[in-house]
Every structure is written in C-alpha cells, then in structure tokens.
Amino acid sequence: GRAALHFAALNNRKETAELLISHGININEKDNDGKTALFDAALENSRETAELLISHGININEKDNDGKTALFDAALENSRETAELLISHGININEKDNDGRTALHIAAFYNNREIAELLISHGININEKDNIGQTALHKATRYIDKETTEILI
Missing domain, CATH: 1.25.40.20 (Ankyrin repeat-containing domain)
Incomplete structure (x- = not known):
C-alpha cells in the first residue's frame, strides 16, 4: 500500500x-x-x-x-x-532498469516526444541498448512515430 x-x-x-x-x-x-x-x-x-x-x-x-x-x-x-x-x-539520467532500459526507452515507447527531447538535450545516451539489444530508436519505430523517430536519428 x-x-x-x-x-x-x-x-x-x-x-x-x-x-x-x-x-x-x-x-x-x-x-x-x-x-x-x-x-x-x-x-x-x-x-x-x-x-x-x-x-x-x-x-x-x-x-x-x-x-x-x-x-x-x-x-x-x-x-x-x-x-x-x-x-x-x-x-x-542514464540509469538503467532491470530490463536494461533508460528513461529514453520509455519516452520513445510511449511517443512522449517532449521528454525524449529533454533527455537528449541533457546528454542521455541515445545509443544505449536494453537487455534484448534495442535502443530507444527501436522503441519509437515500433509504432512508427515519425516525430519521435526523427529526434532519435
């Protein structure tokens, strides 16, 4: 509780x-x-x-x-x-969870562009891979979110 x-x-x-x-x-x-x-x-x-x-x-x-x-x-x-x-x-900012994801992976997966931009502007590692080898770019392209994908390229 x-x-x-x-x-x-x-x-x-x-x-x-x-x-x-x-x-x-x-x-x-x-x-x-x-x-x-x-x-x-x-x-x-x-x-x-x-x-x-x-x-x-x-x-x-x-x-x-x-x-x-x-x-x-x-x-x-x-x-x-x-x-x-x-x-x-x-x-x-670069902390990883038990699955190897960063906050950027989460922002990209949920198409939260503002947070993704904020994290990138503060130096988060955009190339960080999670435990299954995926970067935040993989997460963004999963749902074909053009805007979030563009800021990760």
Missing part, C-alpha cells in the same frame, strides 16, 4: 506533504512496488511537491523493485516540469 505522503504527492498537496514531513514522517518510505513519494509526484507531474520532497532530502536516485527511478515515471507520463526538476537536481 501507499503511505499518506504518497497520496499527498499523487494529488500535489504540498501543504499536506509539508505537515507530514514536519511531524517526522519517513520521507523515503516505499510502497509495495518499492516507490517513494517522489515517484508519485513524477507520475502526476506534481512539481511543487517533488521540489518539497527534494528540498527535504528524499533520495532522488532511489530505485523501485523494477530498477526504475522517478525519472522513468516522468518519462512514462510526459511530466516535463517534474523531469526538468529531477534533472536539475542531479538524478542519474
């Missing part, structure tokens, strides 16, 4: 998150999937709450049970503002 802080992050309830933190809640508590509240903030593009969590020392590079960081959730949901925040605070 999720802790109260996770729900505050999911719903971008910064004031609620502040209250919970001020009362000593474990900021790095994980849910059953191994995700912290920062993952929920990234998933819902709750930038203000993500910023609060980071300022209070949440582990920005924490990985879930699948080896993903919060940047993967931002890439999945095209949460550009939160992705920019994570990158500006030093999240490992």
Whole structure:
C-alpha cells in the first residue's frame, strides 16, 4: 500500500506533504512496488511537491523493485516540469532498469516526444541498448512515430 505522503504527492498537496514531513514522517518510505513519494509526484507531474520532497532530502536516485527511478515515471507520463526538476537536481539520467532500459526507452515507447527531447538535450545516451539489444530508436519505430523517430536519428 501507499503511505499518506504518497497520496499527498499523487494529488500535489504540498501543504499536506509539508505537515507530514514536519511531524517526522519517513520521507523515503516505499510502497509495495518499492516507490517513494517522489515517484508519485513524477507520475502526476506534481512539481511543487517533488521540489518539497527534494528540498527535504528524499533520495532522488532511489530505485523501485523494477530498477526504475522517478525519472522513468516522468518519462512514462510526459511530466516535463517534474523531469526538468529531477534533472536539475542531479538524478542519474542514464540509469538503467532491470530490463536494461533508460528513461529514453520509455519516452520513445510511449511517443512522449517532449521528454525524449529533454533527455537528449541533457546528454542521455541515445545509443544505449536494453537487455534484448534495442535502443530507444527501436522503441519509437515500433509504432512508427515519425516525430519521435526523427529526434532519435
């Protein structure tokens, strides 16, 4: 299950998150999937709450049970503002999950061009291969997404 802080992050309830933190809640508590509240903030593009969590020392590079960081959730949901925040605070942009994928693989697979461009502009390795030998370009061409494919070439 999720802790109260996770729900505050999911719903971008910064004031609620502040209250919970001020009362000593474990900021790095994980849910059953191994995700912290920062993952929920990234998933819902709750930038203000993500910023609060980071300022209070949440582990920005924490990985879930699948080896993903919060940047993967931002890439999945095209949460550009939160992705920019994570990158500006030093999240490992080239982190790979248990399947060898990077956040760029996720952005390309879901045709999230804005996130793909953001990741590329910050130096993500566009030629990184996952565990089955596929790059982000392979993921983009799977659904013949011309725009995302063009930025990966």
